[in-house]
Amino acid sequence: MALIDLTRVAKVYRMGDVEVHALREVSFSVAERDFAAVMGSSGSGKSTLMNIIGCLDRPTSGTYRLDGHEVSRLDRRELARIRNRTLGFVFQSFNLLARTSALENVELPLMYAGVPARERRLRAAEALQRVGLADRAHHHPNQMSGGQQQRVAVARALVSRPRLIVADEPTGNLDSRTTVEIMVLFQELAAAGITVLLVTHEPDVAAYASRVVVMRDGRIRSDARQAPRQAAADLAAAPAADAGGEGEAQEVSA
Numbered sequence: 001m002a003l004i005d006l007t008r009v010a011k012v013y014r015m016g017d018v019e020v021h022a023l024r025e026v027s028f029s030v031a032e033r034d035f036a037a038v039m040g041s042s043g044s045g046k047s048t049l050m051n052i053i054g055c056l057d058r059p060t061s062g063t064y065r066l067d068g069h070e071v072s073r074l075d076r077r078e079l080a081r082i083r084n085r086t087l088g089f090v091f092q093s094f095n096l097l098a099r100t101s102a103l104e105n106v107e108l109p110l111m112y113a114g115v116p117a118r119e120r121r122l123r124a125a126e127a128l129q130r131v132g133l134a135d136r137a138h139h140h141p142n143q144m145s146g147g148q149q150q151r152v153a154v155a156r157a158l159v160s161r162p163r164l165i166v167a168d169e170p171t172g173n174l175d176s177r178t179t180v181e182i183m184v185l186f187q188e189l190a191a192a193g194i195t196v197l198l199v200t201h202e203p204d205v206a207a208y209a210s211r212v213v214v215m216r217d218g219r220i221r222s223d224a225r226q227a228p229r230q231a232a233a234d235l236a237a238a239p240a241a242d243a244g245g246e247g248e249a250q251e252v253s254a
């Protein structure tokens, strides 16, 4: 059984008299442990697809099964539960709370889920360690580089121990070296058995996935498997970040 299974999913946005067909009967499935990149020009429907898969939005028609559950049949409580248990979302703009430490940002989903404070703290610290930021737990987002902030956001997505990470242009605001660092992290998660679905504009980023899906005008244009590039090898071969850069060289070489 596929973890994600969409059958003829359409999404129509109505703006006054105008209908925008953001998705046109898309059928798409992703098996557990897959690592897929979704590409396509701006407006092709990538974010709409990710928002539906991430249960942030609902299809206009068609069915979406997440881990065997038909999402449209779930009530709000069931939906919140399956969403919390199954998936973590990562955004281009990190979406961290500004005046809040990395640790507290990562704890947030657990707070909503009613996890007791002590366990929250432990699990958030563990998630930060997993993304290589154990030593930044008490920094605020404005005290961190873009790459570090995105890693905090990945830790926040991981803290609920999801089986699926959905990331909408997670490297869109990052420089090329930091992008490769984030891709090392996603490849590690994929190797650990987490299903990864990632939107990107850049072929260089899609090269790290095992599958590339290309969208156009609300449809899937192509869907192909490939041998992924190894991000860790690319990072090792890249010139070290200089002091004027993102200043993450010490973590990279660890």
Ligand code: ADP
Pocket (backbone or CB within 6 Å): 013, 014, 015, 020, 021, 022, 040, 041, 042, 043, 044, 045, 046, 047, 048, 049
């Ligand atoms: P992408 O992420 O590939 O750039 P989107 O999924 O964001 O594309 O958008 C697909 C189409 O749907 C675009 O034409 C966009 O303008 C439209 N669209 C997206 N979100 C909304 C919305 N909330 N209301 C109206 N139109 C929208």
Ligand code: MG
Pocket (backbone or CB within 6 Å): 046, 047, 048, 168
């Ligand atoms: Mg988008």
